Amino acid sequence: MRMDAAYNTIAGFVRGMPFLSSADGRLIATSAPGLADTLYEYDELGNMVRSGLDVNANGVLDDGSSDRIQESTTQYTSDGADWWQETTGKIFAVTGSSTPTTTGIQKTRLTGLGTNGLVNETVSTDINGNQTTARTVIDPATKTVTQTVDYPDASFNEITVTTNGLLQSRQSKTGVTTTFSYDGLGRRTGATDSRTGTTVTHYNSLGQVDYVEDAAGSRTTFTYDAAGRRTTETNALGKTIRYAYNSLGQLAYKWGSAVEPVKFVYDAYGQMTQMHMYRNGSGWDGAEWPSGSTGDPDITTWTYQPSTGLLTAKTDDEAKSTAYTYTAANRLATRTWARDNGTLVTTYTYDLNTGELTGIDYSDTTPDVAYAYTRAGQVYTVDDVVGTRTFAYNSALQPVTETIDGASGGLYSKTITRTYETSGVVGRPTGLSLTGYSVAYGYEPSTGRFAGVTWNTGAGEKTATYAYVADSDFVDTLTMENLVTDFVYEPNRDLKTQVRHTFGGADIAQYDYTYTALGQRKTMDLTPDLPDTLVEATTTYTPDNLNQYDAIETGGVTDNPVYDDDGNLTHQQGMVYAWNGENRLISVEPETPTEGNTKLAFVYDYMGRRVKKSVYTFSAGSYQLSAASLFVYDGWNLIQELDGTGAVQKSYVWGLDLSQSLQGAGGVGGLLAMTDGVNTYLYCHDANGNVGRMVSAADGTVAAAYEYAPFGGLIHKSGAMADENVFRFSTKYFDGESGLYYYGYRYYEPEMGRWMSRDPLGEEGGYNLYGFVGNDAVNDYDPYGLRSINSYKEEFMSMLLLDMKRKYYNTYIGPGFSDSLKSRAILFCAAGIDFDDTIWGFAKMGVKAVVNAISSTTKPFVEYTLKKARGILQKQTANKARGFIYNTVIIKKYTKSESDCKCNMTVKYYSDWDVFTVNIKGKVGKTVYEYGETECDCSEEFDYNFDGITTWEEGFFNTEYINNVNISIGAK
Template identity: 35%
Template sequence: MSRTIITTIACLLLFLTPSISFCHSPLQPHPVGKPGSPCPTGDCCPKAAPDDCCGSNGAPEWQINKINANLYVADTPLWYSPAIGPRIKAQVSYNTMVTPTGTEPFGNKWVFGYGGYLQSDAVTGTVTITMSSGSKDEFLLSDGIYTPSCACSAYMELEKIADTHFVLKMKSGRSYIYASPNSDLSKVRLSEVVDVHGNSLQIGYSGDQLSTLTDALGQVTTLHYNGDGLVERISDPFGREALFTYDSSRNLISLTDIGGYQTTVEYREDSMISALVNAGGRTEFYVEPSTAVQSWDRYPPPGTEMGPNARITVTHPDGGKEEFFYDGIIGSSWHVGPADYREYDDLVNNFSTTVPKTAYTYATTVLGVRATLASISYANGEKEIYGYDAVSGKLISVADAAGNTRRMTYNAKGQIATRTTPTGVETRYLYADNELDLIRVEDDLGGTSMTYDDKHQVLTTTNRAGKTTGYSYNSYGQLETITDPAGIVTLLSYDAAHKLTAVSRAGLVVATMTYDAVGRLQSQIDATGLQRSYGYDDLNHITTVTYPDGRKDEYQYNSAHSPHLLTATTDRAGRQSSYDYDPLKNLIRSINPDRSTERFVYDAAGDMVEFLDPQSTSTAFLYDKNSRLLKRTYADGKSLTYSYYSTGLLETVTNSRGQVTTYYYNENGNLLSIDYQDEATPDVLCTYDAYDRLIQVEDGSGTTLFVYDSASRLQTVDGPLDGDTLTYTYDDLGRVATVQLENGQTRTHSYDSLGRLTTIQVGTSAYSYGYDNEVSPLITTLTRPNGVVTTYSYDSLNRLLGVQNDTTGAETINSFSYTYNDQDLRDSETMSGVLPAPSFVEGMIDSDYNTINQLLANQNPEQTFVYDDDGNMTSGYTAEGFVFTGVYDEENRLVSISYTDGAGVIHETRYTYRYDSFLVRIQKYENSVLITDTRIIRNGKLAIQERDVSNTVSREYVWGQSLGGGIGGLLQLTQGGNDYSYLFDGKGNVVSVLDSTATEVAQYRYNSFGKVVAQAGSLDQPFQFSTKRYDAGTGLNYYGYRFYSPGIERWMNRDPLGEAGGINLYGFVGNDPVNWVDPEGLAKVPLPRIKPNPKWNPKGGDPRTDMAKKFDRRFYDTVGDGIGLFLPFATPLGWAGRWATPAGVLLGILVPDPLGDGTLTGNGIDPENCQ
């Protein structure tokens, strides 16, 4: 599928949701000092277009080419995207290997993104095209046809119109027209870029000077020159300007982008850049190119003749240094990072084998001698080996240090034809007769097909299930309609300026938009009717979000170190947060609205080595030479350690109790087994089919089997118990239609034309959802089989105002209403029809904590708590005040808890978990005699049935839409042959259970932190606070990944996510359960209210979480509410810069991902790979 349609569909999906998102985000620059790994082909930039190439918007960024030790600097001080046609990107780039001509419009060695030109040999007819990046493509003339001299240029076609008029056509359908000869006719310059729809960017000249860029809407960007023929100013159609100054030698010495951010450039006498300087500091470059004077010294001292060698030493603003060295004698290179850099002396220097480095070797292909990477060897032992096609020079294999090899082949146009995994499974890519349009991606299981029009636009996609989606476009190439497999049409409407102004589905408007003069989203009305307006700075960062009540969120950027770093936020209530950075753009300080401060410390490699919370409690991190986490040490000195295979996959985790967990994988990187040293923790064994689909798991609960349908969707899950198979069917849109449990209930899901869940049918019982209006996703009613209706009301900001539960006769059973303060937080709750609160007893509990936030003791009553070395509470108190003993397995899961009651009876509860750490068995003993044995069957992570020791069904549950993790989403309980339904307050707490006559048979009241303070009714059922399973004997709530004790208002052990789930690893939802919930015991999420802040551009989130890898969850979502089937094993480490954790250990993906891009069904294919 083309990039255009992918982007448009992604935007459409974003617009269909109430939250704000934007289609365009600027290219992400490599952070200073982190130039990143080179592309295996040696060329990270496509040759196709100046607006597709590497570079930074708003500030210069640098890279070092590892193949030739070339310093490359790029800056895009001005850019914008018109609604149609090629975008404007006024990029300038510097290349140390460019020979100055004295005519460059931006100074010596600097080239302009639209400065490409063509030269034709009058004798041979050979045409050479020089791209703005400096790369050259040669076309040979034979019988009137131009043929690329290199197979790597097979995606280009050149046509001669006249002696000074050529058209270069790309495989995308885009054309580059060269029709502006210079004054001496030695060059024909790029004059126009035309997309496949005829929308063009015109490049105008005044004499030999490029003077204007005119976009497809006729808007003009102008280049202004000084008396020396150098560009001093570029002005866009919106009044913004980029400024340039020069020294007397024609060196560009300063660039000021359209946001006012200025960078100064310093040079040596030979126009070699020696420094980039901004308000945040200076980055220095000591460039030592190869010299004509021969030197056979493998590592010449600095400042001497380099001979065939080359070296660049970079000094960062913090004083750290790194070195890039090309060994021209043997044809290899290496990089020494700031953490390992050695100043030169005769005995010890960076050439020494004792200095850790990343080493590169090169291959000779049709692209040139030593022009591509042959291998990369990392200091920690990891390695990548690359193989290339002898004819085209394209990458055809990638092998790791263990020899696991992935292979690729290509068609005659250079398009990917096959990909083969290390285990030999082949994915095939089939193309239309033009060898450009990808029409099918398939393996032996089937595939996904596409059709196209003559402009390479996707007309239809047919997925593995045989369901077809159709697309149509307007004459400008903008997506106009999407017709899904159910025949429902989504319409995109545009104004006269070609801006998307409305999105409709099934004839109903779901979103409207307006834009400012620059073309940025100015206001948006979403499907709920909520309108937001947006303000921007000149770099297109969102600076304000204004709401219907006139209040706004505000954002400030333009740190001294980068114009894109977020430096401060002010929320709707006027509360301010601020962020400070070091010269390497690392966040070093976060100051919260209450003025508490979190601090972050980094090593020379840029890895976070210490985190200090507002109490200055320290958590330390140690990394290997490839920035993989080796050790995490808490403030109490306890630590976790990690080791890795040469392939980079996690091998072992050693916890603070000295227990070692070992992970094993197959050639494709799928987890095969987890071996626990602790005999009490069952090992896990995984089996996959040839297509990397998980088909079997053996764990402590038994064996689970997975079967897939012809579309590679999960069809059945057969668990360890007899008669426990879950069977899934799907509708035309791929949504779960039915969930059938063997020896249990069948659930049928129905949706309306907007994709909203309308009904869940269980037998003859139906639960129906009603919505705020024809298009709003806000649920306003829930109608149950017993006639009871829950009504939800909202204010103009979509904040929940009330929940009212009424009988068929409109008699109110109970109700809950809420008001909000200036911070959009609930400041009052009014309840009616609920159990009365117990009498207030005045008193104070004094608590004692240690440095890692563990509760050690309480006074009034006097209590003492004990933890093991991994932070698990091993001694605490039940709800009735009895001392319990807790035992945990190697994954820090509670496996048994025991206590002695007032009558001397010894109570013990034992827990068994399945492969994803979710509870599947609860055994209760009294004086060592088994009293109950409950087996839990789950649909995804939610319990849908319980069975006793004889495998007889004792309870069944039906779940609907929830706040996450099932909170507030439990619809029905079937127990003892009777059906019961649940009522909730506005926080997702169970407040009543009704029988089929709408009579309350159970009632609950809680304090804010979930302690049951009043209870009534005869029905015994487990789900209560936060719709979580509660054990009255132990006084604990089970959340999924850990247990919570409402009596002490804390978790029993550390957050498996680490600080990514909150800096207090034991604190419950930030001590604010009035406004937050925790779906699974990992991280808090807000209760429904005004949507959080928009994505911060360009980082996309809170700077603190930018340092944390997202908790990787590839799972199958059976309901559509984020409740999936498969979660990672083990305990993820949490927040530590670049980490590697068991959270990254997956059971495999459930359906093939042929392109490796996360597209599970093969849709979203981009046939234009950047080669």
């Protein structure tokens, strides 16, 4: 036995990872900062069968302890005359218990192949016992490969047919079929959707895609330089984005008539160190980046730790910096904001054995947060301003109760109970309940799609049901009691042309839309029309070098907003705004209060959700509390509103939002009903998720009617409940006292058409950190105040999301989380696609590089993690400081060949608890799922930095490419 140290030198980074090996050279232990030793055990054939963290530090993995153990066993079993290879994954989930939990079983057929062309068959059993069977059949005569996947929640099978290595057709488990066509060189030239028609791809003489044309005939064209890099992209309206590169092939310039000009500067390690934004200058429509006439840029600078590449500071154009420090394990240790002369510090603490986040301490009055975890790494308790939350899980590691105890200085006490199917599709969520509130979910038996919600919130049982468009997965009709909403789509594009609401056959509201060639909304006609209440005025805004407004002039009166050094608005139009240690708004009040003025105060929980709103009235020289509201959430959806004593005042019920999932769009367009304990009101939304009408469920009376300007300014408001109803524009909570909308992570000011504070995601949410949905509020929406979503532009990724959601309703990705959340987690990890930030928000989900959770022999993991994760994932940690866990390692390959506009995504994910083994090639785990060739729209700008990878082995093992995602994600 010997002790060694493995050193990895990457871009100047040197890290030692001591490891212990046996006499025969097998790895038996590794050590890393901030973690217990990781131990490995083998069977008599030398196969690794167990690994885990030695939490009790006794040098062995003890079943009945707190050690974090995962094990994998492989055996050969017979089923009648056939033999199978069966691999079983287990973890030890309960502290002190030696009884393991089986997380999954995969059987691969070894005999009986060849019959009817069968060449492969696997049967995967999930943690709940649901089986998914995949079969591959080859017909040599026709050179055709047919792959069939039988899912437990649908009567349809997923079927893909490939001939001569070219994908010919794909039928989803919901019965939607897509067919593909190719030219004589085997390049894909067309993709035909069974509803919308054919998208065409065309190539130039060099085999590069020179245009793509959608089924509606809208064309996007491309040009390239001598190195094959894209230099222009011109849309169907003739607007162009231009690209130029530095000598290393990195994108250095981006300009043109369809984009704001920007320049990027990199260091010797390829890390972006500066971004130059230009608001002046000339020549931006030219074919070359203008020389000498670009004006004075606004520069943002990123500074990195030389030895690790970790971000240590971000500095704006006024030389104001946010600073970060890290632990020896490269976990975020402190964050220091720029304001208050750098005295506002947040400190993060971690479990020294597991690396899990245990505490967040703020140097100001922001309430601290503390976490504790189960042996399975799931959140057990959270202590925050609301009280102590205790989570309980079932045998399948799904959350069943969330008990909130606010008796000792907290805000309220509640128990939220979640239920799951116990037969059929075992483990599929069936609803949730708490005192005075219950919802139950239903699914289509033939497709597994969401079918409806039944609820009782104190005013009798009500039901909402969904029907879907033929040959599509889009909602066709929503029926709530007597209220019916019908959706009509363009025949060649997935764009809503009409949203019609009727009650008992009588029209309530109808929205009709037309679109440009780019899929942008051109007109909206509302029937019946509502009278405008706008007063004509001209407002002039003067921005500064930080994209903050220096001056706002209306009718000859100028106001000069003031911001703090972290970019939070502090003074505007006589109002004062205060912010906490997470840059969350905590109070709004007049600068000089007079009798009857109002002050607002807000409190937030561990996820950043607003859990209390207090309203004060200025009287006799001081503020007196006049009202208080407490808020209870399911994820980010508000489900109960309480008064200051904890009595329920209103209950809210949610269905599918614009993402066609329960929370994928942050609830935008998904609010179904509100109950005040006596009456139930139903919501009617337009195509962009704005509340247009609220009607009585009893008789269809319009209780509230609204019409909005493009950026949410109120054009019309009427009805007996128009003021009392708080959900309006983008289905977000409206504070009538301040005129602000609460989105979750930020507050939106509709009269300014921008956010009150900077984007917590930084430039990932857009270069203008205050800009609302890229200044395209007619077409886009923002789920939580982080980034904009355009359902048409992101059709490819949303369809991929829905597809994975349907397949993996019960996949072990953060045990027990929602279908939408799991699929988003997969996509975020696999392709860097953060649809709506739910991966941060729901139950403190965490993302973390797995340097310390893997064997030092799996060098590609370490190389990738240190080189890439510190940029993407550590940035998330710095921004959000979410918790960490070792649930699932995800590895992926994504290729997009510019020459033929093919996209191939291979998403392979591995349970770190499930079948965790290192094979001869250094791969970790067993492939649970592989997502093969997928459609992509070459007219869209999908830049995931995955160019260059051509094969799985190359991408995984060649250190030149660092595009495989190896991270761990799970419940926090």
